[in-house]
Amino acid sequence: MIIRMRLFFRSMARATAVAIALLVWTSACVTSPGAGSAVDDAIATRARLFNPETVPSELVEALRSHRLVLFGESHYVQEHQDFVVLLLQELHPHGLRWFAEELSHASGWAVDDYVRGRRDDPPPSVARMNQTYLIGLRAFNATLPPSERIRFRYIDMNHNPTAFRTSLQMMKRETDLSPVEAEITAVLALDPYEEEYLDALHALERSARLMDATDAAAEPGVGAALRDRAGDRWFHRLRETLEIEIRSFALRLQWDVADRERIMIDLVHAILDESDNDMVTVNTGMFHAQRQRFMGTRQEWLGEYLARNPQLTEGAEPGSHSGFCSIAFFGMRGERIRHSRDQNPQPMRPLAELPQHNLSRRIADAAGAAAGGGEIPAVFLPLDHPAFDRRMLVSYGFSPVRAIPARQFDAFVVYPEVSVLRSLQATWYTAP
Secondary structure, three states: OHHHHHHHHHHHHHHHHHHHHHHHHHHHHHHOOOOOHHHHHHHHHHOEEEOOOOOOHHHHHHHOOOOEEEEEEOOOEHHHHHHHHHHHHHHHHHOEEEEEEEEEHHHHHHHHHHHOOOOOOOOHHHHHHHHHHHHHHHHHHOOOOHHHOOEEEEEEOOOOOOHHHHHHHHHHHHOOOHHHHHHHHHHHHOOOOOHHHHHHHHHHHHHHHHHOOOOOOOOOOHHHHHHHHHOHHHHHHHHHHHHHHHHHHHHHHOOOHHHHHHHHHHHHHHHHHHOOOOEEEEEEEHHHHOOOOOOOOOOOOHHHHHHHOHHHHOOOOOOOOOOEEEEEEEEOOEEEOOOOOOOOOEEOOOHHHOOOOOHHHHHHHHHHHHHOOOOOOEEEEEOOOHHHOOOEEEEOOOOEEEEOHHHHOOEEEEEOOEOEOHHHHOOOOOOO
């Protein structure tokens, strides 16, 4: 009987110890960084609430010293394009001179000319996606001397199979490409999905290769005459657009997400090389902008590549722009579409209806509490607090992810409401 009583008390002691340990662990989870009040306190102390029709000075201050800034967006959002136009204007006095967008590369030279006032007609195919950027940057650039105007580039593969052909036709009208007229005619006559089209591209590339006067092995001939007639600017444009179209052809036939990302990385490289020490901003989908991958397929994204190669964004001299910053932009409520051909906007689940432990819900709750029943503000939230350095649920769009926010992005900008691009909706067909 005594032995049994001893065993009973030992079992009770063990059970009590386990219960105490569980209580201590639960309390730690509630108060530790990344859970409960720690995250709410971090939001309360770090968040800047603002009217989305203005740019908070804290956001400008956070970005002004960086060499490159990645804008990780949810695609097709009107409020995002409206805000980015304002943000670029605020960053301009701090050295911002380049803006790049995730869209078919072949059209990039024409939109650059358009926003800098060199032409009055951008390619019609890009207006439906970028009208807000085109109009806003062109109007702002018109107030600046030509040497200080913001450049605009496209850094994606040519998803649109006709983008390069349209670009080539525009080049023919605007400069003298007559020395390679036969090669260009062959390209324009072929279907962009046929193998013969690729052969024609390579034939044009061989002629273009002879144009490069910096190549000691190059011999004078048709290529040299073309460079003389077209000029260096058009020579460079033709070479680059041709290279990206050749790489895009293979991807349009057989998709490879890593090869597509490599095109984006290489084009950002080219901008950094050309931009001296100016500030560069790059607008992409959120997957591409991650510093560490928590979303998407298993390959290295643009943001990961930049994080792994910090020398690419180092300042050229002490005190110059240096490093890169990545920001995620998303909305608290509103409507979204899943792709550019989707004509059926779906309501987002409002962040305020998500589980309370979701970081996005906590941000929305803080904004709603500050509004006090009035108009809900936008939120700029730097993620440089220890509370954001552990894994938690975050909702950027349709589905939540488990991520470590401070490792994925440097900051969030959260809009109170989002809607589908007006320029995109204007192209939708509506049956009578």
